Each structure stands twice: as structure tokens, then as C-alpha cells.
Amino acid sequence: MFILKKIGCRAFQLAFRAVLPILPYREPRVISSCAELDGVFKEENTKSVLVVTDAGIVKNGLLSPLEDTLKKSGVRYCVYDRTQPNPTVENVEDALQIYREHECDTLIAIGGGSSMDCAKAIGARAVYPKKSLESMGGILRVLRRLPTLIAIPTTAGTGSETTLAAVITDSEKHRKYALMSFPLIPRYAVLDAELTYTLPPHLTSTTGMDALTHAVEAYVGRSTTKETRALALEATKLVFDNVERAYANGTDREARENMLLAAYKAGIAFSKSYVGYIHAVAHAIGGRYGTPHGLANAVVMPYVLSAYGKSASKKLRDLGVAAGVCTKDEDPDEGARRFIDAIRELNWNMAIPSKLTGIRKEDIPEMAFHAEKEANPLYPVPKLMTKDELETFYYQVGGIECAQ
Ligand SMILES: NC(=O)c1ccc[n+]([C@@H]2O[C@H](COP(=O)([O-])OP(=O)(O)OC[C@H]3O[C@@H](n4cnc5c(N)ncnc54)[C@H](O)[C@@H]3O)[C@@H](O)[C@H]2O)c1
Ligand SMILES: [Fe+2]
Numbered sequence: 001m002f003i004l005k006k007i008g009c010r011a012f013q014l015a016f017r018a019v020l021p022i023l024p025y026r027e028p029r030v031i032s033s034c035a036e037l038d039g040v041f042k043e044e045n046t047k048s049v050l051v052v053t054d055a056g057i058v059k060n061g062l063l064s065p066l067e068d069t070l071k072k073s074g075v076r077y078c079v080y081d082r083t084q085p086n087p088t089v090e091n092v093e094d095a096l097q098i099y100r101e102h103e104c105d106t107l108i109a110i111g112g113g114s115s116m117d118c119a120k121a122i123g124a125r126a127v128y129p130k131k132s133l134e135s136m137g138g139i140l141r142v143l144r145r146l147p148t149l150i151a152i153p154t155t156a157g158t159g160s161e162t163t164l165a166a167v168i169t170d171s172e173k174h175r176k177y178a179l180m181s182f183p184l185i186p187r188y189a190v191l192d193a194e195l196t197y198t199l200p201p202h203l204t205s206t207t208g209m210d211a212l213t214h215a216v217e218a219y220v221g222r223s224t225t226k227e228t229r230a231l232a233l234e235a236t237k238l239v240f241d242n243v244e245r246a247y248a249n250g251t252d253r254e255a256r257e258n259m260l261l262a263a264y265k266a267g268i269a270f271s272k273s274y275v276g277y278i279h280a281v282a283h284a285i286g287g288r289y290g291t292p293h294g295l296a297n298a299v300v301m302p303y304v305l306s307a308y309g310k311s312a313s314k315k316l317r318d319l320g321v322a323a324g325v326c327t328k329d330e331d332p333d334e335g336a337r338r339f340i341d342a343i344r345e346l347n348w349n350m351a352i353p354s355k356l357t358g359i360r361k362e363d364i365p366e367m368a369f370h371a372e373k374e375a376n377p378l379y380p381v382p383k384l385m386t387k388d389e390l391e392t393f394y395y396q397v398g399g400i401e402c403a404q
Pocket of ligand 2: 158210213214279293297
């Protein structure tokens with residue numbers, strides 16, 4: 001990378017780091033079941049709710065406890081259940097129309113990151129009727145207060161219930177982009193492990209690896225605080241101790257609870273300390289091919305971490321200690337190697353492949369272009385990389401011979 005660009009990226013990141021303590025972060029109020037929402041509706045004087053979800057959640061009967069509470073509380077509601085995995089601009093606009101038609105004042109997202117992000121974006125559009133979603137992409141572009149937003153995660157991965165991000169797919173341009181603004185942090189989060197019991201093994205594994213990716217990227221980045229480092233280490237330990245248990249037995253209450261906690265903690269960590277090239281590379285794959293977010297992250301993670309080399313080895317060793325795969329007096333390079341191997345092993349044990357099929361060589365330059373644009377200068381990665389360097393990851397992940 002040109003030296004001037006490097007200096008520019010690092011200066012931008014330093015400026016953000018300096019203002020970190022004064023930025024208006026907040027956490028949602030956490031409640032433990034849908035039944036408790038009755039009190040929230042009274043407190044917020046809720047009149048009309050748009051429930052944002054997807055077909056899988058409805059099919060699995062996960063809406064019932066929420067609908068029971070809404071009915072018992074006498075709150076009017078309607079349901080938008082057409083959110084797609086990797087929610088699109090069209091999803092948001094369709095749901096917004098329903099929100100307006102029913103004069104809603106509250107959004108409740110029940111589902112994975114897709115439903116939660118869709119609801120966040122609906123809220124942003126509701127308060128900025130003249131702005132397009134695309135124009136609100138990037139950092140700190142949404143400043144107005146959103147309608148009351150309640151997030152009920154049914155996957156343990158994205159942490160969207162506590163993050164400032166909403167990731168939206170532009171299906172025409174085949175790209176994903178993130179809105180990152182404080183008003184997008186939900187006001188309430190319902191963390192109820194029972195809602196994740198029906199999550200099938202292949203989604204338990206990949207969404208769990210998304211949570212791990214948040215923790216790892218937040219920790220190895222250069223904008224950490226004491227708090228985010230501690231949260232990232234705790235989340236890493238929780239994932240290593242619980243994800244395989246939840247994968248093997250969906251109704252293991254303790255494992256499910258711990259995975260929800262891991263996703264939540266990692267969500268706070270990366271909201272304050274950002275993600276890195278794993279997410280940037282994975283988002284471009286998701287935007288182009290619709291690959292599930294957690295799967296793309298899980299596959300990309302070992303390649304990017306290996307490429308960071310010495311710039312991240314000490315921190316990766318720390319994460320290895322939290323994961324229980326090395327000791328703190330281990331040589332950093334060896335510790336990092338062990339941690340990356342442990343991630344590969346976790347993937348292997350949960351049938352996550354080491355490569356992705358379907359990546360087309362001709363798409364690689366454009367995906368690398370989007371990844372570079374997403375990450376530089378915003379993400380405080382341990383080692384800055386150019387578009388050409390990022391291209392290498394797509395060759396590796398796709399198992400395609402590199403021309404260079
Ligand atoms: N906002 C953020 O901070 C943030 C962070 C990371 C990722 N994301 C975004 O979140 C999206 C991915 O979210 P996700 O990984 O949670 O998956 P998802 O919301 O896309 O859901 C995936 C599938 O799982 C099903 N599902 C969810 N919960 C279930 C349950 N309990 N039982 C049975 N089926 C269930 C859904 O019906 C859906 O078919 C991506 O668009 C990604 O970019 C957002
Ligand atoms: Fe993620």
C-alpha cells in the first residue's frame with residue numbers, strides 16, 4: 001500500500017480512537033422473556049407494532065410467545081415475514097410501507113441478524129423519509145432517534161440486538177453495505193435461550209462462528225479498550241466452550257444461554273472496536289452470491305488471520321489462551337498458529353468447509369474492490385492491505401489458482 005494512503009488510514013483510525021470515550025454508546029435494556037414485554041409496552045405507551053421476521057421463524061412457531069404477549073397487552077400489531085437472509089433494500093421498503101399504513105410506533109424484530117437489521121433499516125427510513133438507505137450507509141449518518149426498537153434474537157451470532165450496525169444487501173448492485181450509527185442500537189433486547197432451541201446444527205455452527213469472528217476481529221484490531229478486550233476474550237472462551245455442545249444438542253440450555261451471551265458480548269466489543277478484513281471479504285462474498293454471513297466468515301477467518309502474520313501474533317496467542325489451546329508464555333507465533341489451527345478444527349468438527357464453491361475468478365476484482373472500500377480506512381486492522389492483497393483471499397477461499 002502507498003505510504004501516504006497508509007498514513008491516511010492510520011490517522012483516520014487514531015482520530016476515531018481518540019473520540020471513542022465520548023461517543024454516545026449505550027446498551028439495550030436486557031429482558032429474559034417475551035412475557036416481560038407487557039411492562040415495556042405500558043412504559044412506552046405502545047399502540048401499534050410492526051413485527052419484523054422471516055418465514056423460518058413463523059414456520060418454527062417462534063412467534064407464539066410474542067403474539068400471546070401482544071394480544072394480552074391489547075397492543076395492535078401486524079407482521080412482515082418476508083425478510084430474506086441477507087436482507088435487501090426491497091425488504092426494507094416493502095416493510096416500511098406496512099409500517100406506515102398501520103401507523104406503527106414500535107418495531108419488534110424477532111429472528112436472526114437479518115430480521116434485526118431489516119427492522120433497524122425500517123426504523124432509519126421511517127425517521128428519514130427523504131433519504132435512501134444507501135445514503136445512510138457508512139458511519140454516523142443516522143442521527144435522529146428511531147421508533148422504539150425491540151430485538152429478539154433467535155440465532156446466537158450477529159449480536160445485532162446490541163450493535164449499532166444494520167447490514168443491507170443491494171441486490172441490483174450485488175453488494176452489501178452497513179449502516180453504522182448509534183440510534184440503530186435497539187432499546188430493548190430479549191435474550192431467551194429457548195428461542196434458539198430450534199436452530200438447526202448447520203446454522204448453530206455458522207452463526208456461532210460469526211460471534212467468534214466479531215470477538216477475534218475486535219480483539220486483534222488497533223482500537224481496543226480495556227473493556228472491549230475483556231469482552232472479546234470472554235466471548236471467545238464462551239464460543240470455544242459451548243458452540244460444539246449447542247451444535248450437538250440443540251436443547252442444551254446452558255450451552256444455548258452461553259452462546260447468546262457470547263454473541264451479545266462480542267457484539268458490544270465490535271460495536272466499539274470494529275471488525276476487520278474477515279468481515280469485509282465475507283460481506284463481498286455474501287453480496288455477490290448470497291452466501292450466509294456466518295459461513296462466509298468461518299471459512300475466510302483462518303486465511304485472513306494467517307496473513308496478518310507477526311502484526312497479530314501476540315493478540316492471537318491471547319485469544320488462544322482464552323480458547324484454552326495455548327498458554328500465555330507460549331511463543332507468540334506458535335500461540336497464534338495454535339489458535340488458528342483450533343479455529344480450523346472447530347470448523348471441521350462442525351462440518352464447515354475450508355473452501356467455498358461457486359466463487360468465479362471474474363468476480364474477484366470487484367469483490368476485492370468492495371472489501372477494500374468497506375475496510376479502509378474505517379477498520380483498524382493490525383496490518384493494512386491493498387485491493388490486490390485482498391484478492392488473494394478470494395483465490396484461496398475459492399480454491400482457484402492465482403494468476404499472479
Ligand atoms: N447488525 C450487525 O451488527 C450484524 C453483525 C453480523 C452480521 N449481521 C448480518 O446478519 C445477517 C445474518 O444473520 P444470522 O446469521 O443471524 O441469520 P439470519 O437472520 O439470516 O437467519 C438465517 C436462517 O436461520 C433461520 N432461523 C433463525 N433463527 C432460527 C431458529 N431459532 N430456529 C430455526 N431457524 C431459525 C431463519 O429463518 C433463516 O432462514 C447477515 O445479513 C449479516 O450481514 C449483522
Ligand atoms: Fe458478523
